[in-house]
Amino acid sequence: MCRAHLAALLRLLILAGGAFYVNPYTSEDRIDLNQVWVEIPKSLVALGGDVHILVQGVTGAGNLRVRLAREDDDGRTLLATMPLALDAESRMTLPCGYFSRGGIYYLEIVADKESFLDYGNATINTIKVKRDVSEGGLMETGDSVVKSWKFDVQWPSATLDVTPEQIQTYPERQVTAILEFPKVVCTPVQTSADFWLELLYCGHSSGGAVLCDGKNTSSHAHVLYSEQMYGFPGRRTMTLRCELFGQAGDYALTLRPAAAAGPQDLALAFVKADWSDQFVLNVHGGSVFPCGDGVRVLFQYPECVLDGSDRVRVFGRDSSDRLRYVAERRVRRGQHTASFDCRLFSEKYPEYCFVYVSQAVTGAVADVRMDCLPTLPLSEGGAGGWGEWSPWSACPAPEHCSTRTRSRHRFCDSPPPAYGAKYCEV
Numbered sequence: 001m002c003r004a005h006l007a008a009l010l011r012l013l014i015l016a017g018g019a020f021y022v023n024p025y026t027s028e029d030r031i032d033l034n035q036v037w038v039e040i041p042k043s044l045v046a047l048g049g050d051v052h053i054l055v056q057g058v059t060g061a062g063n064l065r066v067r068l069a070r071e072d073d074d075g076r077t078l079l080a081t082m083p084l085a086l087d088a089e090s091r092m093t094l095p096c097g098y099f100s101r102g103g104i105y106y107l108e109i110v111a112d113k114e115s116f117l118d119y120g121n122a123t124i125n126t127i128k129v130k131r132d133v134s135e136g137g138l139m140e141t142g143d144s145v146v147k148s149w150k151f152d153v154q155w156p157s158a159t160l161d162v163t164p165e166q167i168q169t170y171p172e173r174q175v176t177a178i179l180e181f182p183k184v185v186c187t188p189v190q191t192s193a194d195f196w197l198e199l200l201y202c203g204h205s206s207g208g209a210v211l212c213d214g215k216n217t218s219s220h221a222h223v224l225y226s227e228q229m230y231g232f233p234g235r236r237t238m239t240l241r242c243e244l245f246g247q248a249g250d251y252a253l254t255l256r257p258a259a260a261a262g263p264q265d266l267a268l269a270f271v272k273a274d275w276s277d278q279f280v281l282n283v284h285g286g287s288v289f290p291c292g293d294g295v296r297v298l299f300q301y302p303e304c305v306l307d308g309s310d311r312v313r314v315f316g317r318d319s320s321d322r323l324r325y326v327a328e329r330r331v332r333r334g335q336h337t338a339s340f341d342c343r344l345f346s347e348k349y350p351e352y353c354f355v356y357v358s359q360a361v362t363g364a365v366a367d368v369r370m371d372c373l374p375t376l377p378l379s380e381g382g383a384g385g386w387g388e389w390s391p392w393s394a395c396p397a398p399e400h401c402s403t404r405t406r407s408r409h410r411f412c413d414s415p416p417p418a419y420g421a422k423y424c425e426v
Contacts, residue, residue: 031064031111032057033138033147038107044153046102047184047232051094053107055086067108067146068098073259076106079189084109100188100231102155108148113140156181156232158195158255160269162240168276169248169358170302175240175271177253181232188231195229195255199240201362202250205272212252222362224251228258242304246360248275278302281312281356281369287377288352291342297329297354298337299369307333309359314340316349317372323353331356350375384412384424 035057044051058064064084069076079098086092099105138147161178164171179197201222202212212221224244245251251271280300288295297312310331315323326345329338345352353372359365389410412424 033109033111033145036109036147038109038149040107040149040151044099044151045183046099046153046156047096047181047186047188048099048156049185050096051099052091053094054089054091055084055109056090058084058086058090063112065110066092066094067106067110068094069106069108070101071104071106095189096186097189099153100190100192101194102153104150105153106148106150108146111145113143113145156184158232158267160253160255160267162253162269162271165269165271167245167271167273168278168302169245169273170276170278170304171242171245171273172303175242175245177238177240177269179229179233179236179238179255179267181234184232184234191231192258194231194258196258197227197229197238198223198254198256199225199244200252200254201247201360202252204249212250221252224361229255242302243306244361245271245273246306246358247362247364247366248273275366275368276302279356279358279368281354281371283354283371283373285373287374288345289347289376291345294339294341295345295352295354295373296337296339297371299331299356300336301331301356301358305333306359306361311357311359312338313355313357314344315353315355317351317353318349324349326352328357345375347375385414386424387411387414 037056039054039056041051041053065081066084067081068079070079071077080094084092094107138145140146159178159180159182161180163176163178164173167173167175200212201224203221225240240253249272251273253269253271255267278300279302280298282298284296284298299312301310308330311328312331313328314326316326317323327340329340331338351372351374353370355367356369357365358368387410390408393407
């Protein structure tokens with residue numbers, strides 16, 4: 001009989017112990033989010049590697065879920081929802097690809113209401129929006145209880161290098177740009193147009209300073225080329241077409257964000273261009289007249305100039321040294337001569353100037369070479385010669401000639417100098 005009482009007492013103790021272990025306040029199925037905290041790394045770079053977060057206060061994941069969101073221009077964007085999975089060190093891993101850009105992110109741990117210890121509902125914040133969640137804000141949404149943390153992710157830094165940095169217009173050697181994101185180690189889950197890569201013409205330097213800084217704020221800056229960059233390539237090599245470099249001056253290659261919320265530390269690289277020495281212009285003959293079959297002009301230019309955009313123009317130089325437009329001929333690729341009809345010329349202008357005009361992709365034109373000819377041929381080199389001296393001037397008062405001044409003169413008219421030729425020397 002005693003043995004029966006002992007067995008009954010043992011069964012009662014076992015049942016009592018079982019009741020203790022299913023206490024709802026400590027069960028893995030009943031989670032107190034007030035006791036859950038996370039440690040998020042302070043310095044995070046987008047696409048810089050998986051993010052490992054220490055989770056404290058969770059003895060078992062139970063039915064907990066993790067949500068990752070980002071603050072965008074249109075509000076908060078949900079990036080991923082996944083079960084809470086912890087390793088042996090109580091850390092969860094968020095894949096690198098979800099952090100596709102810099103900005104403000106939100107980590108949320110979500111529990112169903114039936115799994116949440118409410119202690120008479122005193123611990124639940126029932127407001128719909130809680131502004132400051134950087135330290136772990138708790139709120140109720142629908143059938144769930146959410147604890148949220150806010151953290152920052154930096155934009156990946158970029159470097160731009162251009163080779164060569166000193167060129168001639170329409171360069172023979174290819175201009176190569178290398179874009180690199182040295183801290184990017186993974187591919188984004190979703191890609192978008194995050195950057196614009198642009199080539200700007202900045203004009204000529206002023207006091208050694210380039211007139212544009214990559215933000216396109218200078219009135220001298222012209223966008224020659226632009227390309228949307230999707231994602232963040234670890235390293236990308238690009239060849240910039242030679243026809244883009246059709247003006248002497250400074251160029252800037254810049255990487256700027258597609259959205260205003262993008263990074264402000266832009267990557268920049270600069271190229272300086274001088275006029276190509278492949279531009280050559282020569283006019284056949286020593287003078288316009290005698291004209292014969294016309295005035296023939298010979299010229300050369302770089303291989304990749306714009307087809308049909310360059311011109312050879314003729315100007316007459318008047319006595320005040322001003323150039324007056326007369327005519328022009330369009331230059332076709334492969335063409336190296338042009339002829340101007342004799343009827344275009346007259347003795348109205350003592351000299352005619354022939355100018356090679358180069359046009360860039362922006363439409364800007366520049367006179368890169370000029371050769372001038374006198375209208376009439378020079379005789380004996382064209383230099384002037386002195387004529388005979390004139391007689392001495394008469395003495396106005398013969399009795400006082402010793403105190404008076406008399407004069408004589410001669411002219412540079414034997415022959416007179418041709419236009420542009422050397423004048424007589426004393």
